[in-house]
Amino acid sequence: MRKQILALLLIVVGLVSLAYAVTKTLIIHNIGNVYTVGVEAYWDAEKTNRVTDINWGSLYPGNSSTKTLWLYNPGTANVSITKTTNNWNPPEAQNYITLNWNPDVKTLLSGECLQVNLTLTIDTAIADTNITDYSFDIVISATET
DSSP: OHHHHHHHHHHHHHHHHHHHHHOOOOOBBOEEEEEEESSEEESSTTSOSBOSEEEOOOBOTTOEEEEEEEEEOOSSSOEEEEEEEEEEESGGGGGTEEEEEESOOOEEOTTOEEEEEEEEEEOGGGGGSSOOBOEEEEEEEEEEO
16 A cells, blocks of 8 residues: 555655646736837826836746826927837847837827826746846837927
């Protein structure tokens, strides 16, 4: 009976070890800085809490995270808005991470405060790399129209 229990125990330990060896878990950490030029970004429509960085939390390959912010045009002229990213660390992270916003803002009227959802998506292929941490800057610029 003891031999059977020992054999069963060894089988269970072996299966657990095999399952652990096959499972790949990758958690990616990031806090990205947000820079604005000619426009302001806030966490609320009342414009009381300015956005300076975004903590996306820990994301697994194939996951995404959405953060809602408000873009405000404090100027007296309408502006066209662009969003770019830069200062990727490591540089190759930009091949596996995408940042989109909805709606796709083109113009912000004078005094307008518009809700925007930024969505960060981690490509599943990042699991085949050594990338476990990354950082980048989000640059939101306004040009007078």
